[in-house]
Amino acid sequence: MITVVGGTGRLGRLVAAQLMDLGNEVRIVARHAGDLPAGAEFVAADMRDASTIAPALRGSATVISAINGLDPAGGQSPAEVDRDGNLRLIAAARDTGAHVVLMSIIGARTDSPIEIARMKAVAEQALRDAHGLEWTIVRAALFAELWRDLLRQTAGRSGRPIVFGRGENPINVVSVADVAQAVARAAVDPSLRGRVIDVGGPRNVTMNELAAWATGSAKPRHVSRGMLRVGAVAATPVRPAIARLMRQALAMDTADLTFDPSFAHTEYPWLASRDIVGSPG
Numbered sequence: 001m002i003t004v005v006g007g008t009g010r011l012g013r014l015v016a017a018q019l020m021d022l023g024n025e026v027r028i029v030a031r032h033a034g035d036l037p038a039g040a041e042f043v044a045a046d047m048r049d050a051s052t053i054a055p056a057l058r059g060s061a062t063v064i065s066a067i068n069g070l071d072p073a074g075g076q077s078p079a080e081v082d083r084d085g086n087l088r089l090i091a092a093a094r095d096t097g098a099h100v101v102l103m104s105i106i107g108a109r110t111d112s113p114i115e116i117a118r119m120k121a122v123a124e125q126a127l128r129d130a131h132g133l134e135w136t137i138v139r140a141a142l143f144a145e146l147w148r149d150l151l152r153q154t155a156g157r158s159g160r161p162i163v164f165g166r167g168e169n170p171i172n173v174v175s176v177a178d179v180a181q182a183v184a185r186a187a188v189d190p191s192l193r194g195r196v197i198d199v200g201g202p203r204n205v206t207m208n209e210l211a212a213w214a215t216g217s218a219k220p221r222h223v224s225r226g227m228l229r230v231g232a233v234a235a236t237p238v239r240p241a242i243a244r245l246m247r248q249a250l251a252m253d254t255a256d257l258t259f260d261p262s263f264a265h266t267e268y269p270w271l272a273s274r275d276i277v278g279s280p281g
């Protein structure tokens with residue numbers, strides 16, 4: 001049994017479908033069932049509640065963590081989900097003897113300017129330190145499809161998407177389908193145990209370029225860095241999830257988020273790398 005925690009999300013549902021196509025028995029775990037692929041077993045569990053985790057992982061040979069605490073609609077935080085939720089998941093997987101595939105972020109480190117990357121770094125370290133546990137870490141760049149959809153939503157009827165900051169900072173983006181392929185392979189290929197696989201795309205693009213690709217508009221509307229700084233401070237006590245997104249937007253507008261995928265492709269020649277931003281949005 002391969003259990004995909006977060007198997008209803010953008011990435012997790014592609015991973016679950018691929019694993020089922022390969023003939024694996026798949027269980028999907030999340031808080032809400034949502035749209036499930038036909039034939040998948042579903043178990044509800046919340047990684048913030050330890051008592052729900054062990055029953056959800058029972059009988060799993062491999063557990064994939066594709067959970068995400070950044071979604072402001074989710075009512076939770078990266079500290080609660082990407083750090084503490086993963087720590088609970090890792091502890092429960094150790095008890096069942098399951099191999100863990102952890103979804104992380106390229107550039108995850110404890111001093112990253114991006115909060116979720118700091119939380120993933122703590123989870124990665126806990127996984128490496130877990131005695132007697134087999135693991136694989138898959139680190140991905142920004143999902144192009146997520147930003148395509150977000151930019152289209154902000155464009156609305158005006159057709160002009162909203163870009164946070166100047167939008168001139170190059171960022172590596174990858175197709176979520178390529179990440180799903182790597183995660184599914186990590187789950188079933190024993191030679192990938194104990195490995196960290198970086199999955200990035202062939203291009204570093206600016207938010208302005210992404211906005212043009214997503215909407216066809218070369219004239220996005222901008223929220224200035226100053227507005228983001230002031231907004232983040234003002235929103236912290238009342239809307240912490242919005243404040244978090246503003247801080248992340250600032251970091252994405254300024255930090256080095258470029259990536260060269262050539263080293264990963266030399267090590268893992270099977271990695272896919274479609275030029276999604278070079279294709280029609």
Ligand SMILES: NC(=O)c1ccc[n+]([C@@H]2O[C@H](COP(=O)([O-])OP(=O)(O)OC[C@H]3O[C@@H](n4cnc5c(N)ncnc54)[C@H](OP(=O)(O)O)[C@@H]3O)[C@@H](O)[C@H]2O)c1
Binds near residue numbers: 074
């Ligand atoms: N999006 C990106 O650009 C990007 C880049 C690099 C890495 N990643 C990583 O890739 C993974 C997948 O990202 P995604 O964009 O596909 O995420 P997503 O669409 O937001 O899906 C998140 C999944 O996690 C589940 N989940 C959230 N909180 C949970 C909790 N407390 N307990 C149990 N399940 C929970 C959600 O279902 P419920 O809400 O029903 O619980 C959903 O199935 C994440 O680990 C993310 O950090 C994403």
